[in-house]
Amino acid sequence: MRDRFPTIASVVILAGLVIGTWFAAEHTQRAVTLDAPAKQTHEPDSWGKVMLMLRTDENGVPISRIEGDYMEHFPDDDSYDIRYPRAMSIKPGQPTLVGTSKLATVLDDGNRIIMKQDALVMRLASDTTEPLNVSSNEITLLINEDVAYTDLPATAVRNRSTLKGVGMRYDNKTGELKVFDSTDVEIAPRARQAQPPATEKKP
Structure with a gap:
């Protein structure tokens, strides 16, 4: 019995320490108010003037x-x-697109550019394409x-022809312009071909 007493005493002391630690941890969690995790706000961490980004x-x-x-x-x-901003798509073999506005938000490592306030996207003229302007807010x-697109009212102008609608999508690879809800179309008449002057027959 004397040989077992130290072992039993050690087990009792160890159990007392475990129970005491558990009660202390519970008391601490209830007594201390944990701060909520800080919310990440949309605040700038850097800025610069006269910037240029090239991809x-x-x-x-x-x-x-x-x-x-x-x-x-x-x-x-x-x-x-x-x-x-002034954004340009300058891919070789395709017409150059130029976008301007008062403000732009650049996302997805420069792939998505949202032109805001008086937005204008221009397809510049080339050997195979005519100039095309699309404007919207x-x-x-x-x-x-x-690709350039908008879900808002927009106006497309090519030469003297005008197309107005709500929602437009222009694919610069194919040159296709889609209008989801057309509201007004003005197509300029083709210039009449000049007729050669009539010749008078002599008797």
Whole structure:
């Protein structure tokens, strides 16, 4: 019995320590108010003036260019806000697209550019395409897909023809312009071909 007494005493002491620790932990959790995790707000962490952002493909060939007067970066969604931006899609072999507005938000590593306030997207003239302008209060550019679209009222102008509607999508690869809800169309008449002057027959 004397040989077992130290072992029994050790077990009792150990059990007492475990129970005491458990009660102390419970008391501490109830007594101390844990702060809620800090919410990540949409606040800029860096900014700059007269910014220029250039994206290239896997071969190092430039495919887009964004410049503006002032830039702010937001770490919560890794986005950029740019004042008075000028965005360009400059992919080789395709018409150049130029987008301007008062404000732009750049997302997805520069692939998605949301042009806001007086947004204008221009397809510049080339050897195979005529100039095309699409204007709206907001237009989104998808650089990788080479697409511009809006769900808001928009106006498309090509030469003297005008197309108005709600919701437009322009694919720069195919040159196709889709209007989801057309409201007004003005197509300029083709110029009449000049007729050769009549010749008078002599008797």
